[in-house]
Amino acid sequence: MSPGALRDALLQARGVLLVTRAPQAAPRPAPGQPGAASDYVAAQPDIFVALRDNGEILAFNGHVDLGTGIRTSxxxxxxxxxxxxxxxxxxxxxxxQLTPNQGPTIASATIQISA
Structure with missing residues (x-):
């Protein structure tokens, strides 16, 4: 299943509990930090957690792991x-296509900013 199809399926499915927020642009950076290059706002809600009725738990974060262990954390x-x-x-x-637009990944700030 493509990422876009998974997102659509989660948003339309029955038997799925979703933790979402209304779509929004990435947060503005703090002074001295790199900023988002775009004010793009997605048409669909951001999904943070999906709990499927089969027991599967999917979690989504817009940052990437640059060796700081955020996937595990x-x-x-x-x-x-x-x-x-x-x-x-x-x-x-x-x-x-799947994760919230949470702005740029900045060192180990992911846990403090978006956890």
């Missing part, structure tokens, strides 16, 4: 909040 945060083992969380990072 973010999956652990989701798992702890849901009170499930971290191995049950499938984490998708930085995919333009």
């Amino acid at each position: 973010l999956a652990q945060i989701v798992a702890e909040e849901l009170e499930v083992p971290a191995a049950r969380v499938a984490m998708t990072l930085g995919h333009t």
Whole structure:
């Protein structure tokens, strides 16, 4: 299934609990940090977490792992909040069709900014 088709399927599916927000442009950078090159706003809501009725847990974050371990850290945060083992969380990072537009990945600031 293509990323766009997965997003559409999650938004239209029955038996799926979604944690979403209304679409919005990436946050403005703090002084001295690189900024978003675009004010693009997606047409569909941003999906952060999807819990399927088959027990599958999908989590989405717009940043990428640059060796700081955010894939593991973010999956652990989701798992702890849901009170499930971290191995049950499938984490998708930085995919333009699937993840929220959370602005640029800046060193290890992902946890402080978007967790």
